[in-house]
Amino acid sequence: MIRTQLIAPVAELLARQAAAWPDKIAYEDKTRALTYAGLAAEVEALSAHYVSLGLAPGGAVGIWLANSVDWVVATLAAIRAGAIAVPIAADATQSEAAYRVADAGVRLIVTTSDKAGAVAAMPAPRPQPILTDRVRFAELPASARLPVDDIDRTSMIVYTSGTTGHPKGVMLSTRSMLWVNAACWAPIFGLGPDDRVLSPLPLFHSYALNIAVLSLLANGASEFIMERFSVHEAMERLSSGGFTKLPGVPTMFHYLLLASKEAGINPLAGIDRCVSAGAILPATLNREFEDYFDVELLDGYGITETSTMVTLNWPGGARVAGSCGLPVPGLSVRLVDVEDCDVPPGMEGELIVRGPNVMQGYFGKKAETDAALRGGWYRTGDLARQDASGFLTITGRLKELIIRGGQNIAPAEVEETIGKMAGIRDCAVVGVPHETLGEVPVAFVICEGPPPSLDAIKAFCTETLSAYKLPHDVVVVDEIPRTGSGKTIRFRLRDAYTQRALA
Structure with a gap:
């Protein structure tokens, strides 16, 4: 069931696919496509370039790029060089990127010219930038000797979404990530070479x-x-x-x-x-x-x-x-x-x-x-x-539970109920402070057409929810803040509601 042959070092996977399908498109974006042979060559060249710039095994490489083929090459090259890839959201603010750079000890950062000023403004020791709009990976000389690709070491530090508190860097290995593929994506989802x-x-x-x-x-x-x-x-x-x-x-x-x-x-x-x-x-x-x-x-x-x-x-x-x-x-x-x-x-x-x-x-x-x-x-x-x-x-x-007068309310349950109502395009529920009940649920909704009243929403929810789960208030919004992975950033809604109440 678990396809252990799919768990291998990045260097081995690149060589394996380049030999099997040299002319097959591996990754493509709106500007370029890269075959498996081309991918192996570019990753090898960029890995060697990292090493020639002084990157030691276990060093950290920041990837501050938009979704692209370049993002993939830069990340795989960091892993291939025996380093740690540290992904940073393309739209991260300068302070958000600087936090990750400082926290992970990033010494090289792959980014674009429009972010060069933000990198230069980071506190010392600031990372050395590699600007993808000025460097062509395929033209870099693959001359440096690369270390053996160890799949059990930390090869990625991926920061948590940060819906509450300061983001934490999660240390992951190539083996742990590819184990998910071997046990889940390949055998259950059915991802394979024909896809x-x-x-x-x-x-x-x-x-x-x-x-x-x-x-x-x-x-x-x-x-x-x-x-x-x-x-x-x-x-x-x-x-x-x-x-x-x-x-x-x-x-x-x-x-x-x-x-x-x-x-x-x-x-x-x-x-x-x-x-x-x-x-x-x-x-x-x-x-x-x-x-x-x-x-x-x-x-x-x-x-x-x-x-x-x-x-x-x-x-x-x-x-x-x-x-x-x-x-x-x-x-x-x-x-x-x-x-x-x-x-x-x-x-x-x-x-x-x-x-x-x-x-x-x-x-x-x-x-x-x-x-x-x-x-x-x-x-x-x-x-x-x-x-x-x-x-x-x-x-x-546990941290998102709304505790109203000692009774627990799961936001997801209320959200799904409100989401079934005609005219509701999207919904998020958060707990806000209440002087007597501790917390009460408040619904933030995106509507199609005239927004329904609080009483109408309560009446609709009464069919499936207990009285203590009914929203205390409803706020119509144009957008619900979410992380890139789709999780609702509840503290932003909670803070906005609190500030609105104090205004």
């Missing part, structure tokens, strides 16, 4: 870094990389045909469904399977998407600290509505209460995980690592239920 993937995912997130970069290479597939998700561009490219797989996050599938219905077309006719991760996929969206496009949308659950996937729904088989599926083969999961005792099927508990894909720790943060990794188990902080057949359903987060 052409359209990837709208932000590459600096672990989900995309895993499925759209490392797993794509390991399986010898082909991929078009979108610079950023755009409903219009995604529909155009999908309509052109030739794509077989589409990974995404719930909001992407939500807007693809809306736009396709409005246009009365099915641009996913050539797609044989889609996968959603990064955030909870509402059961209603999953069902409506599959009914309209006649294509499977497999929902899964993953986090950066487990090299992405923990669970996934299997194709073709029975599924439980709203569930994120079964644990990935080879991975151990438990649901525990506050005393670390296992809870029975159907009861809610904290999800903890143990397996080959669990992180090596948080970079430079021993106390946080010790708190998160206890007895070999990673504490996810996510709440879930598991039925007698093993299907897991995420119900919320």
